[in-house]
Amino acid sequence: xxxxxxxxxxxxxxxxxxxxxxxxxxxxxxxxxxxxxxxxxxxxxxxxxxxxxxxxxxxxxxxxxxxxxxxxxxxxxxxxxxxxxxxxxxxxxxxxxxxxxxxxxxxxxxxxxxxxxxxxxxxxxxxxxxxxxxxxxxxxxxxxxxxxxxxxxxxxxxxxxxxxxxxxxxxxxxxxxxxxxxxxxxxxxxxxx
Amino acid sequence: xxxxxxxxxxxxxxxxxxxxxxxxxxxxxxxxxxxxxxxxxxxxxxxxxxxxxxxxxxxxxxxxxxxxxxxxxxxxxxxxxxxxxxxxxxxxxxxxxxxxxxxxxxxxxxxxxxxxxxxxxxxxxxxxxxxxxxxxxxxxxxxxxxxxxxxxxxxxxxxxxxxxxxxxxxxxxxxxxxxxxxxxxxxxxxxxx
DNA sequence: ACTAACCCTTAATCTATATTAACAATTTCC
DNA sequence: GGAAATTGTTAATATAGATTAAGGGTTAGT
Numbered sequence: 217x218x219x220x221x222x223x224x225x226x227x228x229x230x231x232x233x234x235x236x237x238x239x240x241x242x243x244x245x246x247x248x249x250x251x252x253x254x255x256x257x258x259x260x261x262x263x264x265x266x267x268x269x270x271x272x273x274x275x276x277x278x279x280x281x282x283x284x285x286x287x288x289x290x291x292x293x294x295x296x297x298x299x300x301x302x303x304x305x306x307x308x309x310x311x312x313x314x315x316x317x318x319x320x321x322x323x324x325x326x327x328x329x330x331x332x333x334x335x336x337x338x339x340x341x342x343x344x345x346x347x348x349x350x351x352x353x354x355x356x357x358x359x360x361x362x363x364x365x366x367x368x369x370x371x372x373x374x375x376x377x378x379x380x381x382x383x384x385x386x387x388x389x390x391x392x393x394x395x396x397x398x399x400x401x402x403x404x405x406x407x408x409x
Numbered sequence: 410x411x412x413x414x415x416x417x418x419x420x421x422x423x424x425x426x427x428x429x430x431x432x433x434x435x436x437x438x439x440x441x442x443x444x445x446x447x448x449x450x451x452x453x454x455x456x457x458x459x460x461x462x463x464x465x466x467x468x469x470x471x472x473x474x475x476x477x478x479x480x481x482x483x484x485x486x487x488x489x490x491x492x493x494x495x496x497x498x499x500x501x502x503x504x505x506x507x508x509x510x511x512x513x514x515x516x517x518x519x520x521x522x523x524x525x526x527x528x529x530x531x532x533x534x535x536x537x538x539x540x541x542x543x544x545x546x547x548x549x550x551x552x553x554x555x556x557x558x559x560x561x562x563x564x565x566x567x568x569x570x571x572x573x574x575x576x577x578x579x580x581x582x583x584x585x586x587x588x589x590x591x592x593x594x595x596x597x598x599x600x601x602x
Numbered sequence: 603a604c605t606a607a608c609c610c611t612t613a614a615t616c617t618a619t620a621t622t623a624a625c626a627a628t629t630t631c632c
Numbered sequence: 633g634g635a636a637a638t639t640g641t642t643a644a645t646a647t648a649g650a651t652t653a654a655g656g657g658t659t660a661g662t
Contacts, residue, residue, distance in 0.1 A: 251660090277551045277554060277555055278555075279554070279555035280555070283555075285551075285554035285555055287547065287550060287551060287554070298547070299540060299543050299544035299547055300544035300545075300547065300548055303540060303541065303544055304544075309548065309551055310547075310551070332533070332536075336529035336532060336533075339529055339532040339533045339536050340525070340529075340532045340536075342536045342540070343525075343532050343533075343535045343536035343539055346536055346539035346540045346542075346543050347492060347496060347535070347539045348496065349539075349543045350492050350539050350542045350543045350546060351492035351493035351496055351497075352493075353543060353546030353547060353549075353550060354480065354491070354492055354493065354503075354546060355493055355502065356546075356550065357480060357546060357549065357550065357553075358470045358478075358480060358502055358503070360550075360553060361470060361472070361478035361480070361586065362470055362471070362472040362473070362476075362478055364648080365648080365649075384608085384609065384610090385609075385610070386608095386609070386610085393554065394648095394649065394650090395649075395650060395651080396609080396610075396611095397610090397611080397612085397649095397650080397651080397652095398648085398649055398650070400610060400611055400612085401611085401612080401613095401649095402649095404611075404612090444630090557618080558618080558619075577629095577638080577639060577640090578639075578640065579638090579639065579640080587618095587619070587620090588619075588620060588621080589639080589640075589641095590619095590620080590621080590622095590640090590641080590642085591618090591619055591620070592640095593640060593641055593642085594619095594641085594642080594643095597641080597642090
């Protein structure tokens with residue numbers, strides 16, 4: 217099994233000893249999910265955190281009319297989780313599924329807890345990962361408060377340059393918070409044809 | 410100086426030894442800010458994280474027309490920071506000011522770094538604090554994606570029960586993302602008069 | 603290679619919320 | 633205690649983006 221992608225991700229934050237690497241990888245589960253297959257369904261408890269090595273996942277919530285609203289895409293190198301559900305064991309509000317065939321590693325919350333108690337370096341890693349995620353969500357919220365749809369689209373292109381080409385436009389629309397019809401209109405009006 | 414409020418907050422997550430408590434409190438700075446006085450101005454680098462013991466702070470961003478949009482209120486027991494600015498030393502996008510006369514403790518990021526290297530228990534505390542904040546922002550984002558203005562107002566009342574009474578309505582409107590005029594209309598239409 | 607499912611576009615109509623303006627009520631602070 | 637600033641209300645008008653509907657194009661799985 218090739219653990220390099222996930223170990224490289226961790227190496228951005230902390231430097232593991234060989235012992236720590238071995239212990240950590242012993243907790244990793246490898247999984248392959250097919251297009252449209254669920255990794256988490258709203259209502260279930262989120263018991264693991266996943267790291268994508270290939271393909272792409274998405275997390276989304278469903279409104280009372282059944283409309284899907286994408287919270288996050290996870291292309292290779294991204295982590296994905298319903299954090300509140302994992303922390304409190306409440307039912308998840310998020311669904312996580314695969315946009316295309318996807319490979320990932322996951323680690324169970326219970327194993328992660330053990331890992332962090334044994335090696336404080338994983339507390340440090342977890343702190344940094346959560347701090348970065350918090351900073352990202354803070355600024356996403358600011359963007360949503362002060363930017364219009366065109367500006368949010370432009371932000372999206374900067375954040376996920378690889379996805380803009382491969383993703384159906386309706387998924388992008390869902391992420392930036394407009395209907396597919398409105399995004400289509402925007403893209404065919406703003407640019408000089 | 411009465412450190413009880415901030416020590417009680419930390420005790421929710423980790424149990425400090427007397428040595429750790431003394432070391433930690435030696436890094437704390439006490440500050441009193443008057444109504445409308447800034448703790449952080451957008452454009453400056455956020456170098457500290459603050460914990461409110463009395464009064465109330467708010468963080469907000471300003472749009473291109475000069476409109477203010479509240480990201481967070483911090484009544485007693487809450488932490489407040491522009492996390493990205495603190496992590497990367499980029500200029501802050503958030504302003505933080507006092508809604509009323511407010512007392513707080515702050516700790517400099519540089520001191521916090523030293524503290525966490527010396528005592529892993531503060532890594533653990535920092536991880537849990539950041540994970541909770543991330544969970545909160547994830548669910549705030551979900552709320553904003555799937556709820557309408559009335560439902561967001563109702564959420565606000567649950568989240569900040571003490572503030573609904575003391576805060577000017579226009580601040581509430583700014584937090585939930587509507588104009589003061591619209592909130593006024595909502596409140597005088599929805600309820601049977 | 604075929605078929606069903608999915609995706610994109612256009613256009614007409616609709617709606618939640620914004621904007622502007624004017625005035626009354628309340629709060630702050632000198 | 634009173635002037636100045638801030639806050640809340642109402643109503644008319646405006647707008648960003650939603651909804652609905654329909655046709656044509658593209659993709660995926662058999």
